[in-house]
Amino acid sequence: MSNLAYDLLAENLETQGIQVETLKSHLKTQHIETPSWGYGNSGTRFGVFEQPGAARNAAERLEDAAAVHRFTGIAPTVALHIPWDKTDDWSALKQYAADVGIGIGAINPNVFQDQAYKLGSVCNPDADVRRLAIDHILECVDIMEKTGSDLLSLWFADGTNFPGQSNFRKRKQWMQEALAEVYDALPDATRMLIEYKFFEPAFYHTDLPDWGTAYLMATKLGEKAQVLIDLGHHPQGTNIEFIVAYLIDEGKLGGFHFNCRKYADDDLTVGTINPQELFLIYTELVAAELDPDTETDIAYMIDQSHNLKPKVEASIQSVCNLQKAYTKALIVDREALAAAQDTADLVEAESILQRAYETDVNPLLEQVRLETGRDPNPLAAYRQSGYYEKISAARVGGESQGWA
Ligand code: PSV
Ligand code: MN
Secondary structure (H helix, E strand, O other): OOOHHHHHHHHHHHHOOOOHHHHHHHHHOOOOEEEHHHOEOOEEOOEEOOOOOOEOOHHHHHHHHHHHHHHHOOOOEEEEEEOOOOOOOHHHHHHHHHHHOOEEEEEEEOOOOOHHHHHOOOOOOOHHHHHHHHHHHHHHHHHHHHHOOOEEEEEOOOEEOOOOOOOHHHHHHHHHHHHHHHHHHOOOOOEEEEEOOOOOOOOOEEOOOOHHHHHHHHHHHOOOEEEEEEOOOOOOOOOHHHHHHHHHHOOOEEEEEEOEOOOOOOOEOOOOOOHHHHHHHHHHHHHHHHOOOOOOOOEEEEOOOOOOOOHHHHHHHHHHHHHHHHHHHHOOOHHHHHHHHHOOOHHHHHHHHHHHHHOOOHHHHHHHHHHOOOOOOHHHHHHHHOHHHHHHHHOOOOOOOOOO
8 A cells, every 4th residue: 555645755756865765674673672670660769659450570670661662663682770670490490581571681780779779889888899799790680691681781789978087099999890700701792881870879980970080990891891871870061972973983982871861861751851952963873874884883772661551561662762863864964964064064064964853754654663563653552452440440459579
C-alpha cells in the first residue's frame, strides 16, 4: 500500500542525495536498552506513588521491557541493577528473558544504598567497606558471566559533604585500586563503563564528577574501560555534544544513559524539553558511525525512573524520541556541512543542521515500523493491546523487590 506522506519525504530526501534504503537499514538496526528500574515503583526523596501494574520483581521487569521491544522493535535488551534484580537462579532468569523475547544487557552494581555505604563505597575511609563494595562488584562480574552480559556499568555515589571530611588523594587512589581489581576480573570481550556525575548524593565533592576524571580512570585501566555519559549528570549549560565528540576521538566513549535533565539528574523523559540538544548529540554520534575511519562501540541505554507517567508507555515514548533524534541526525547533509565549515560559512552550516532538525520524519519512521512488522504508531498500539489492563489486574499485592 502506498503511503503518500512517505513517498513525498523519500523523494525529497533522495533529491538531497540521501539514499532512503540505506537510511532505513540504519534505522532498522538501532538498539536502545531500557532499564529494569524504569518498570518498578520509584519516586523522589519526598515520596513514592505506587502505580497499578508496576513490576514487582525481575521477571515482571523483563516482561515489561519485552513489551516495549514488541511495540518499538528497537529495544531488544534490558539493563539489570543488582541487588534490585537479584535472583538465586540466573540461568532460569536468562531463560525467562529469552522466553518473553528480551536480552539481558548491562549489569549495574549497586554500591550506594546499603547502610554500610553512608560514607561511600570504594572511596570509603573504612577498608572493610571498600572490600564489601569491591566484592559486590566482583559478584556482578560473575553475574555477567551467568547472564551472558558483556557490559559492567559502574556508578559511584562516593563523595563528601563537608570541607576536610576526607582526603581527596587517598580517595582517588582507592578508586583506582578498586577499579583495577575489577578490571582484572573482567571476562574476555566484555567492557567496563565508568559513569560520572557532578553532584548528588554528595554536595561538597564527588569522586568522579566529570568526564575528565572518568576518562583518566578508564585510560589508566586499559582498552576494556570506557566512559559512560548520563545526560542528567552535568551542570546546566554543559555542551554535551562536545564531550561526545571528544571521547569518540579518543576511542573512550562506551555508553550512554539517556534522560532529560531540567534541574537535576533524570527528571524527565529523554527528548521532551531538550529535543534539539538530543539531535545535536546524535549528530556527533552519527558522524562517527558514518566515518569508516572511526571505530565505535557505544551502548545506548535509557536511565529514567517513571514516577508519574505509566511506566511502559513512558518507556515506549522515550525509545521513540531517541529514534526520531537518530533519524534527524542521519539526514544531515554531511558533505554540505563540511563544505560550509571549511569556508567558515556560519549561517549555512547552522541552516544545514536546522533543515534536518525541522524535517518531519514521522512518515519515514512509520514506514520502517511497517516494514519490520510493527504497528506504525507504537504508543497507540500499546494502548489498544490491553497489556496495561492485564498487568494492572495481575500484579496486585506481594513484596516489591527494588528501589522502592
Ligand atoms: C545515578 O544517578 C544513576 O544515573 C546511575 O546510573 C545509577 O545506576 C542509576 O542512576 C539508578 O539509580
Ligand atoms: Mn545513570
